Amino acid sequence: MSFVVVENVGKTYSDRGSRTGATVLRNVSARLGEGEFVCLMGPSGSGKSTLLTILGAMNHPSEGKVVIDGIDVYALSDERRADFRSEYLGFVFQQHHLMPYLNAIENAMLPLATLRLGAAEKRRRALAVLEKVGLAGKASRLPNQLSGGEQGRLAIARAIVNDPPLVLADEPTGTLDTKTGGEIMKLFLDLNARGQTIFMVTHNPANARLAHRTLHIRDGALAPESDCPREQTSRTPADGLDSELPALMIDRSGDFDSLSGKPFGD
Amino acid sequence: MRIGTIAFANLKRRKGKALFLVAGIGIGIGTAVALLSLSGSLREEIGSQLDRFGANIVVTPHSDSLSLEYGGISVAGVAFDEHRLTGEDVAGVLRIPYRKRLSVIAPKLLGAVEVEGRKTLLAGVDFSSELRLKRWWRLTGGKPEAADDVLLGYDVARAVSAIEPLPGAAGRGRPNGEHHPASEERFRIARERLIVAGREHRIAGVIGQTGGAEDRMVFASLGHVQDLLGKPGQLSVIEISALCKDCPIEDIVAQIRKELPHARASAIQQSVRARTEAVDRLTRFSAVVSAVVLAIGALMVFTTMMSSVVERTREIGVLRAIGFRRTHIIKGLMIEVAVISVAGGVLGWAAGLLASRLALPYFTEAGAQIEVRASLALFAVAVALSTGMVSSVYPAIRASRLDPSEAVRHV
Structure with a gap:
């Protein structure tokens, strides 16, 4: 059974002063299996971000439905859908959208703010994810005291602090240099290897090649899927992902030749 | 967080x-x-300040008759003496629970007397409390000291030629309680003595024109007037000034009524209303x-x-x-x-x-x-x-x- 089901989704933005609106998505259907890493590619204005926000339970489709883990997301009330986002989804935005007035650990803790957990438990969880993304030593730094890559990693830490089953990413490497982008992709692969389902919007074919599948969207409609399975040897940490990923990236695209090939954190 | x-x-x-x-x-x-x-x-x-403007409670004897008026207050005892007020009633007023709110208690005896052939209202007062109550009085001359000293109202003083205009003097008098030179008044006292109720009295001072009842009255000490009228110990009215910034004046009146069931206590509504x-x-x-x-x-x-x-x-x-x-x-x-x-x-x-x-x-x-x-x-x-x-x-x-x-x- 698919973990995410997108069924005949359409989206038309109403245009003020006009009877007809702008149709951004048409009859989009897709399925994501649990633990899958799927990329979505398409030119600007093709409807990528709209589909991502619809999948992210924050943009009501004009037609069709989205079912995640058996829950018809848009049948929920607004407040229940917020709870659903809190429990099921992690977002990584292209510009990271970190809170500039909160330090790294506070940013990582942000999704926990509404949960009834003790302060110590929230802190423990935030430190654990900061550790996971290699920022444990910079917990008290403000975002503007972090590099672009570190900000990206912090954004990922915030997205996964709730341990959500589905992580949605909107061009997470779009503003980063290739080396930093590679680090970020490594983190996503790592998360995916630990069982998290990932849906990523990207312009970068190199990123897309690391996913299990890539969906192509053009003019609001999905093109027939082009399956491009990754080499299974690189997918699990047990298979030496940490040490082999950079080499894999170099092999696939040549875009990451600046990477040293050393494991992260070294 | x-x-x-x-x-x-x-x-x-x-x-x-x-x-x-x-x-x-x-x-x-x-x-x-x-x-x-x-x-x-x-x-x-x-x-x-309003409290200083004068009495806001008046105690008078009960009377079934049509009454004479003093300053807008009916004074039963002037005409008939069915019920009398005495010094005991003053003591009674001082026994009410709100007694600390009472700033001035001014008992007085009123009676109609002959002043050089004219029927005039004579008031026997306790000058120390009366002058505290009537702060707007401006005296020319001095405060009465001896028992036969009298204060004359402005109209009475004019009628008996006790005052004469002071040429060139435009200044006004000062509030009572201060002895001040006659040159500051618009008039000066022209005679020293006056026959009131058949007895000679010294004119201690004249009250500047107020436009009120006192203009047509003569004031002497309470004990002396009681003697003159042959009403020892009797009172016609007790004027009371209560310090009532926010106090319930009606409650004070009620307490006085309870304490003095034979008397009639009433709030001077005008004063209360103006303040409110x-x-x-x-x-x-x-x-x-x-x-x-x-x-x-x-x-x-x-x-x-x-x-x-x-x-x-x-x-x-x-x-x-x-x-x-x-x-x-x-x-x-x-x-x-x-x-x-x-x-x-x-x-x-x-x-x-x-x-x-x-x-x-x-x-x-x-x-x-x-x-x-x-x-x-x-x-x-x-x-x-x-x-x-x-x-x-x-x-x-x-x-x-x-x-x-x-x-x-x-x-």
């Missing part, structure tokens, strides 16, 4: 805006506090000005919060995207406003108190004071809080309704 943590961090981040809002609310509350404090002090002062109206007008004025200033403060909070919401569209969108409910967004903004409002309220209270203290000398006589009252502080904070919260309801609801997908889309 709780929603409050985010709110406090946001306040720290936008210190300038937060301080601007605190100042705005502070000014509004400060103005209200200053006005309320000042009007409170003015109320007290007006109250005490003056106080009410002041209070209404303060309330209106305070409301206007607070409305301006509320408008400022509203516009600042609206612009703050627009500024934070993306931030709010991100919070919504990561699972914050609408109520969480509203709660966060309301915590910020609450902190700002409470700070503004406390600051405004302190500033208002200081301002009213500084301004007080320009509005009231020396000696008036502004009290530091915890109730006013609580009131200031409560008003600040409710003003801030009410003004922020719409901006907060609007923030909570931001479309998260729209908010995070525009980067």
Whole structure:
């Protein structure tokens, strides 16, 4: 059974002063299996971000439905859908959208703010994810005291602090240099290897090649899927992902030749 | 990390805006506090001044007959003596529970006598209390000292040629109790002695024209008049001035009635009404000005919060995207406003108190004071809080309704 089901989704933005609106998505259907890493590619204005926000339970489709883990997301009330986002989804935005007035650990803790957990438990969880993304030593730094890559990693830490089953990413490497982008992709692969389902919007074919599948969207409609399975040897940490990923990236695209090939954190 | 943590961090981040809002609310509350404090002090002062204007309670004997009047007060005992007041009744008045509120008790005996062939009202009074009660009297001459000394009302003095105009003197007399040179009066005393009720008396002084009943009266000491009229120990009326800034004058009257069942005690409604109206007008004025200033403060909070919401569209969108409910967004903004409002309220209270203290000398006589009252502080904070919260309801609801997908889309 698919973990995410997108069924005949359409989206038309109403245009003020006009009877007809702008149709951004048409009859989009897709399925994501649990633990899958799927990329979505398409030119600007093709409807990528709209589909991502619809999948992210924050943009009501004009037609069709989205079912995640058996829950018809848009049948929920607004407040229940917020709870659903809190429990099921992690977002990584292209510009990271970190809170500039909160330090790294506070940013990582942000999704926990509404949960009834003790302060110590929230802190423990935030430190654990900061550790996971290699920022444990910079917990008290403000975002503007972090590099672009570190900000990206912090954004990922915030997205996964709730341990959500589905992580949605909107061009997470779009503003980063290739080396930093590679680090970020490594983190996503790592998360995916630990069982998290990932849906990523990207312009970068190199990123897309690391996913299990890539969906192509053009003019609001999905093109027939082009399956491009990754080499299974690189997918699990047990298979030496940490040490082999950079080499894999170099092999696939040549875009990451600046990477040293050393494991992260070294 | 709780929603409050985010709110406090946001306040720290936008210190300038937060301080601007605190100042705005502070000014509004400060103005209200200053006005309320000042009007409170003015109320007290007006109250005490009105109390000084004379008696506000009159005790007379019961009478079934048509009565004579003294200063608008019916005086039964002048005509008939069915029920009499005595010195015992004065003691009775002093036994009421509210006795400490009574500032002056002025007993008097009234009687019609012949003054050089004219029927005139003679009043036997205790001069020390009478002169405290009638502070508006301006005496030419001196206070009566001997038993046969009399004070003449202006019309009586003129009728018996006891005074003559003072050419070239335009000044007015001074309030009673002060002996002052006759040259300051518009008239001077032209004769020393006068026959009242067949006996010769010394004219100690003349009361400047008041336009009241006293212009047509002669005043002598109470004991002497009791002798003259052959009514030892008797009284016609007891005038009482109660210090009633806010005290229930009707309650005092009721207590006197209870203590003196044979007498008739009544409040001089005019005095009470005048005081109440003056106080009410002041209070209404303060309330209106305070409301206007607070409305301006509320408008400022509203516009600042609206612009703050627009500024934070993306931030709010991100919070919504990561699972914050609408109520969480509203709660966060309301915590910020609450902190700002409470700070503004406390600051405004302190500033208002200081301002009213500084301004007080320009509005009231020396000696008036502004009290530091915890109730006013609580009131200031409560008003600040409710003003801030009410003004922020719409901006907060609007923030909570931001479309998260729209908010995070525009980067």
